[in-house]
Amino acid sequence: MPESWFLEKHTRHVGITLEVRERLFEGQSEFQKVEVLDSPEFGRILLLDGAIMFTERDEPAYHEMLVHPPLFAHPRPERVLIVGGGDGGTIRELLKHEAVRSITLVEIDKMVIDVCRRFFPALSAGMDDPKVSVEIADGFAFLDAHRGEFDTILVDSTDPIPLTTENVSGPAEPLFTPEFYGKLHTALRPGGLTVFQSENPFYSGAILAKMHRELRGVFGKVQVYFSNIPTYPGGYWSFTSASDTVDLSRLRVERPPAFLDDLEYFQPAMFPGALVAPRYVDRLLA
Amino acid sequence: MPESWFLEKHTRHVGITLEVRERLFEGQSEFQKVEVLDSPEFGRILLLDGAIMFTERDEPAYHEMLVHPPLFAHPRPERVLIVGGGDGGTIRELLKHEAVRSITLVEIDKMVIDVCRRFFPALSAGMDDPKVSVEIADGFAFLDAHRGEFDTILVDSTDPIPLTTENVSGPAEPLFTPEFYGKLHTALRPGGLTVFQSENPFYSGAILAKMHRELRGVFGKVQVYFSNIPTYPGGYWSFTSASDTVDLSRLRVERPPAFLDDLEYFQPAMFPGALVAPRYVDRLLA
Numbered sequence: 001m002p003e004s005w006f007l008e009k010h011t012r013h014v015g016i017t018l019e020v021r022e023r024l025f026e027g028q029s030e031f032q033k034v035e036v037l038d039s040p041e042f043g044r045i046l047l048l049d050g051a052i053m054f055t056e057r058d059e060p061a062y063h064e065m066l067v068h069p070p071l072f073a074h075p076r077p078e079r080v081l082i083v084g085g086g087d088g089g090t091i092r093e094l095l096k097h098e099a100v101r102s103i104t105l106v107e108i109d110k111m112v113i114d115v116c117r118r119f120f121p122a123l124s125a126g127m128d129d130p131k132v133s134v135e136i137a138d139g140f141a142f143l144d145a146h147r148g149e150f151d152t153i154l155v156d157s158t159d160p161i162p163l164t165t166e167n168v169s170g171p172a173e174p175l176f177t178p179e180f181y182g183k184l185h186t187a188l189r190p191g192g193l194t195v196f197q198s199e200n201p202f203y204s205g206a207i208l209a210k211m212h213r214e215l216r217g218v219f220g221k222v223q224v225y226f227s228n229i230p231t232y233p234g235g236y237w238s239f240t241s242a243s244d245t246v247d248l249s250r251l252r253v254e255r256p257p258a259f260l261d262d263l264e265y266f267q268p269a270m271f272p273g274a275l276v277a278p279r280y281v282d283r284l285l286a
Numbered sequence: 287m288p289e290s291w292f293l294e295k296h297t298r299h300v301g302i303t304l305e306v307r308e309r310l311f312e313g314q315s316e317f318q319k320v321e322v323l324d325s326p327e328f329g330r331i332l333l334l335d336g337a338i339m340f341t342e343r344d345e346p347a348y349h350e351m352l353v354h355p356p357l358f359a360h361p362r363p364e365r366v367l368i369v370g371g372g373d374g375g376t377i378r379e380l381l382k383h384e385a386v387r388s389i390t391l392v393e394i395d396k397m398v399i400d401v402c403r404r405f406f407p408a409l410s411a412g413m414d415d416p417k418v419s420v421e422i423a424d425g426f427a428f429l430d431a432h433r434g435e436f437d438t439i440l441v442d443s444t445d446p447i448p449l450t451t452e453n454v455s456g457p458a459e460p461l462f463t464p465e466f467y468g469k470l471h472t473a474l475r476p477g478g479l480t481v482f483q484s485e486n487p488f489y490s491g492a493i494l495a496k497m498h499r500e501l502r503g504v505f506g507k508v509q510v511y512f513s514n515i516p517t518y519p520g521g522y523w524s525f526t527s528a529s530d531t532v533d534l535s536r537l538r539v540e541r542p543p544a545f546l547d548d549l550e551y552f553q554p555a556m557f558p559g560a561l562v563a564p565r566y567v568d569r570l571l572a
Contacts, residue, residue, distance in 0.1 A: 013305040013327035017293065041299035058488075061564065202344075202516050228514065228522040228564070230488050235521015236514040265564040273559015278347065278514070278551040 006037060006045075008052055010233035011203050016052075018042065018231075024119055029111035031171040032158075036119045042231060044119055046087060048112070048158055049170060055231050056120070059089055060264035062197070065227040065239060067093035068266045069274075070152050070195045071100070073241075073251045077151045078102070081187070083139035083175065085156035086112035088124035095126050096259040103132045104150075106142045108171055140174050143183040153184055153194040160207060176211060181218040181242070193243035198224065201281045202234035209284045211240060220244040224285060225274040227265065238281075249275055292323060292331075294338055296519035297489050302338075304328065304517075310405055315397035317457040318444075322405045328517060330405060332373060334398070334444055335456060341517050342406070345375055346550035348483070351513040351525060353379035354552045355560075356438050356481045357386070359527075359537045363437045364388070367473070369425035369461065371442035372398035374410035381412050382545040389418045390436075392428045394457055426460050429469040439470055439480040446493060462497060467504040467528070479529035484510065487567045488520035495570045497526060506530040510571060511560040513551065524567075535561055 009015035018039055025036040035047040043056030054062060067090055071077050078101045082090050086107035094103050105127070107113055113134065117124045127134055135142065139155075157172035174180060184194045199207045208224070215222045219242035229237045241248055253260075253268040260267065277285070295301035304325055311322040321333040329342030340348060353376055357363050364387045368376050372393035380389050391413070393399055399420065403410045413420055421428065425443075443458035460466060461482075470480045485493045494510070501508045505528035515523045527534055539546075539554040546553065563571070 007303065011327055013325065015303050017301050017303045019299040039299065041297055202514075226514075228488070228512075228520065230520035230522065232521075234514070234516035235518075236516065264566050267562070267565050267568070269562045270559070270564075273556070273562050276553070276555045276559050278556075279553050280550050282553070 006039075008050065014203075016231060016233075018045075025115055027111060027115070029109050031109045034109075034111050034115050036115060045231075046112075046116065046120070051159070052231050053158070054087065054089065058230050059123070061227050061229045062232075062237065063089040063093050064263050064266040065225070065237075065274075066090060066154055066156060066195060066197060068263075069225065069239070069248055069251060069271065070154070070193050070241060070246070071097045072253050072268065073246050073248050074152055074193060075191070079150050079152075079189070080104070081106065081146075081150040081153045083142075083153065083155045083157060084108075084172065085154065087116040087120060088113075088127050090154055090156045091126035091129070091132055092123060095129055095131070096257070098257070101131060103129075105132065105134045106137050106139045107134065108136070108138050110136045140180060140183070143180075143187045147186050148189055150187055151189055151192045153187060153192070155184075155194065155196040157197065159199060159204075176207070178214045178217060181215055184242075185218050188243075191245050193241055193246040194219075195239055195241045198238045198240040200232060200234045200236050201226075201238050201277070201284060202236055204233070205281070205284045208238055208240070208281075212285050215240065215242045218242070221247060223248045223275055224277065224281075225271070226277065227274070248272070292325075294336065296486075300489075302517060302519075311401055313397060313401070315395050317395045320395075320397050320401050322401060331517075332398075332402065332406070337445070338517050339444070340373065340375065344516050345409070347513050347515045348518075348523065349375035349379050350549050350552040351511070351523075351560075352376060352440055352442060352481060352483060354549075355511060355525070355534055355537060355557065356440070356479055356527060356532070357383045358539050358554065359532050359534050360438055360479060361477070365436050365438075365475070366390070367392065367432075367436040367439045369428075369439065369441045369443060370394075370458065371440065373402040373406060374399075374413050376440055376442045377412035377415070377418055378409060381415055381417070382543070384543070387417060389415075391418065391420045392423050392425050393420065394422070394424050396422045426466060426469070429466075429473045433472050434475055436473055437475055437478045439473060439478070441470075441480065441482040443483065445485060445490075462493070464500045464503060467501055470528070471504050474529075477531050479527055479532040480505075481525055481527045484524045484526040486519045486522050487512075487524055487563070487570060488522055490519070491567070491570045494524055494526070494567075498571050501526065501528045504528070507533060509534050509561055510563065510567075511557070512563065513560070534558070
């Protein structure tokens, strides 16, 4: 069998390329193209509209960093909402926290859930947990019907404008607007916080800067922290937290739970260091 | 003119690919193949044996992080040695520190210096500074003749086994051996420290782990810190410092010099955060 290589462009002029063993699935949903690849370096890979959503090998650096900082920073994160996240990786990490009593996942694209249940059963397994309810719905409309309900909301979405589609908006674009930020604010209980995946600062700094500016118009405290994710553009990813009360720089884990020993990426000692950006990023966010 | 793309494999199964506008130089020295590309995304790029040494756009994340942590951590870094670093970027950053009185650069390959002076004049300009002396020599032999002379030694070399050559050693391999670490120790003045570029932990963790273990056999304190460099493998790079006395976690900049405002990447607030690794790296270094 001849070697086959996948290419994802990160801008028009640079990209990552990786060897593919087999294309396990290819389908077109109402919202996007859904593909699953198998690769020698990263195991299985989920693509949406041709962009890598995660690979089995480096997804912990994404899911652990999206979940554990806000969950340890909130004093009592009982009710959690995930917008997007149909692969189940975010649920998997949330279920490690004993304080969590209910998890609602609102995913717009049922095909993502079905495909991940089939090809990534270890990521998706948490969907069957009794604490979890899954709704196939638009996150935007869902929030209108849920006010003051959640302690933490994690926006685990695709990019607003996928690099692969070059300036054509993706299904997640409405989630990166001041109108949506206002709905998140209303859906939180007092003392709550929300965390977004917020792009890589090197190639997509303008998106991060706009988001940061607009979130500051809605929330009292907006903070950005970083993770190394080798298969993402620039190998460098940002997460943005927004809250009226929670300050991630005060993240302390008083009684470290046993699951921390088994994580691949996150450790509490990373904070506040993970909040300190390179200078060029500080300038973007000033 | 048809589009041309350069590919650097980071392992046999994954790589970065970027658009090339023009190949400005190609030559074969006694030690390695030397090339200069011009690219729309990153400006000019130096390749040695087909591997990206630096690009104009993201080199500050490398040179600033190699130089400023040890220079601020050492109480009086007057005499500095660079092993490698023929492009001049490390000299450029060192000259920003007023405490530095002499800089010696020992580069094995004269072609690297000549090519960088021609194609990267902004990086190389510092070579003409009266504080700087440049020697074309093998770092290994040079150290034998210089004992107890330097406050700081920066090992700004190529990789021991370039990924592009697949298990064939490069000219820098002798610099990653206990014998060389011993010579560094001897060449330092009391209170001195040395910092190495030490590979990316995601794909080349075994090299970092071996280096860390062997350095601990020679120096009292060995520490690893990290930087995001988008064009390097995994976008993630490690630096290893070794000293009998200097502790990078105590890095403080009491009177911040004005040049800090103009840096692209480093800021003192990064430390001690930059020293905290993801868990999988801690396990490598345990």
